[in-house]
Amino acid sequence: MKHSRRDFFKNYGIAAVSAPILLQTLGGCKSKSDQTTTSETTANAPAIEKYGLQLWTVKEDMAKDAKATLKAIADCGYTQLESFTGDKGVFWGMKPAEFKTYVGDLGMQLVSSHINPDFTIKKETEEEFKKLVDDCASIGMSYVLNPFPGEIKTADEWKKITEGLNRQGEITKASGIKMGYHNHHIEFLPTSDGSLPEEIMLKGTDADLVSFELDLYWVVKAGQDPEKWLKDYANRFKLVHIKDLYKEERLKEIEATEKKEDPFWPLGASTTLGNGRIDFSKVLKTCKEKGVEYYIVEQERFDNSSPLEDIKKDAEFMKNLQFA
Numbered sequence: 001m002k003h004s005r006r007d008f009f010k011n012y013g014i015a016a017v018s019a020p021i022l023l024q025t026l027g028g029c030k031s032k033s034d035q036t037t038t039s040e041t042t043a044n045a046p047a048i049e050k051y052g053l054q055l056w057t058v059k060e061d062m063a064k065d066a067k068a069t070l071k072a073i074a075d076c077g078y079t080q081l082e083s084f085t086g087d088k089g090v091f092w093g094m095k096p097a098e099f100k101t102y103v104g105d106l107g108m109q110l111v112s113s114h115i116n117p118d119f120t121i122k123k124e125t126e127e128e129f130k131k132l133v134d135d136c137a138s139i140g141m142s143y144v145l146n147p148f149p150g151e152i153k154t155a156d157e158w159k160k161i162t163e164g165l166n167r168q169g170e171i172t173k174a175s176g177i178k179m180g181y182h183n184h185h186i187e188f189l190p191t192s193d194g195s196l197p198e199e200i201m202l203k204g205t206d207a208d209l210v211s212f213e214l215d216l217y218w219v220v221k222a223g224q225d226p227e228k229w230l231k232d233y234a235n236r237f238k239l240v241h242i243k244d245l246y247k248e249e250r251l252k253e254i255e256a257t258e259k260k261e262d263p264f265w266p267l268g269a270s271t272t273l274g275n276g277r278i279d280f281s282k283v284l285k286t287c288k289e290k291g292v293e294y295y296i297v298e299q300e301r302f303d304n305s306s307p308l309e310d311i312k313k314d315a316e317f318m319k320n321l322q323f324a
Contacts, residue, residue: 047323048284052080052111053314054241054298058307059086066092067102072308074106076315082239082296083113084147090115090132100139110139111294112213112239114147114182120164121149130171137175142294143239144172145180145213151264155191155200162204169209180239181205182213185266188222202233212236214287215298216278217243217270227286235291242284242318243298244276245269268301272310273317285323 053073055062061069063086073081081103083090090113091099103110113136119129136144146168149161169179187198202212214237219226230237246254246269254267273280284295297314299307 044320046319047281047321048288048295048318050079051242051295051297051318052082052108053078053311054082054084054114054296055086056084056114057297057299057311059084061308062086062092066094069308070103070108071106073311074103074108076312077319078297078311078315079108080294080296081108081110082294083110085113085115090136096135096139110141112141112143112145112180112296115144117146117149120146120161120168126171129168130175133172133175133177137177141177143178143180143211143213145182145239147182148184148186151186152197153191155193155195155197158191158197158200159204162201165201165205165210169206173209178211178238179209180211180213182239182241183215184218185222188219188224198229202236207236211238213239213241213296214292215241215243216280216283217241217245217298220245220278221266221269226283230286230290230292237287237290237292239294239296240284240287240292241296241298242273242280242314243300244271244273244278244280246271246275247277270298270300271303272299272305272313273297279324280317281322281324284321288323 058069058073061072066088070081083092086092094102099110115129115132116125119125119132133144146161146165152158152161165179165181172179181201183198187201188196190196191200201210212233214226214229216226218241219229245251250271251269254269258267260267270276287295295318297311297318299310299314302310
């Protein structure tokens with residue numbers, strides 16, 4: 001069963017999948033490269049020592065068997081997690097403390113989660129939002145994020161989103177965590193008055209209350225320069241999605257041979273890290289210089305592969321990453 005973004009944003013969850021997990025796929029990610037001496041490890045330390053995985057990458061596997069999938073993620077070397085609101089909630093059917101203990105025993109920490117976008121606009125959901133915030137704060141999470149507010153087109157609508165984010169920020173601040181916003185491509189499409197939604201939100205939100213998560217794939221897909229945004233709004237982007245975009249030749253092939261499932265969303269063209277067009281050695285160096293705290297790997301397309309296979313490759317890329 002294939003899950004689209006629209007299904008998720010409409011239902012704020014994913015359907016359970018009944019197919020069995022392949023045990024060999026869920027096997028450990030340890031390789032010969034892990035068998036190094038202390039001196040070699042120090043000399044070859046990755047540029048980003050702590051990096052996480054957005055669980056959307058392995059959403060079908062999480063729906064089948066969350067605990068086995070989390071174990072597979074840990075075996076690859078990921079130490080942080082970003083969740084989303086699936087059928088069983090942010091904590092995948094576990095109590096917050098149970099989830100924290102389980103992933104903690106695997107050497108990981110849940111640092112953030114994408115949550116129901118309705119919380120930003122619909123004040124009638126405020127009590128539900130407060131309960132979720134308290135649960136997240138109780139296990140030491142740092143951020144909750146609006147992942148997509150809908151197909152908004154006017155500057156006035158984006159200003160209402162901005163007001164909602166500030167209101168949410170007041171609530172999260174009281175619990176000791178922070179509100180955030182995650183971009184796709186729509187935030188870089190000019191409104192009728194020529195303004196960019198991403199800029200409306202960055203300028204209209206209180207930096208003490210609201211931070212941003214920069215999805216590098218979507219910024220580049222929209223024809224924008226991620227480094228310029230990081231420099232122009234230093235210390236506003238506290239999280240980053242590390243997701244690669246196929247090079248132009250492959251992208252054109254995809255566009256010529258595949259049909260859009262939804263006219264709003266561009267055809268998916270993410271690939272394993274290092275196989276696309278984004279210069280992570282350069283961009284992530286700027287991220288680190290401009291205040292990014294959390295580095296979250298994500299992938300949404302898996303050509304001739306599977307999510308559990310490709311997260312191993314992505315982890316290997318992160319382990320070997322050096323800044324330009």
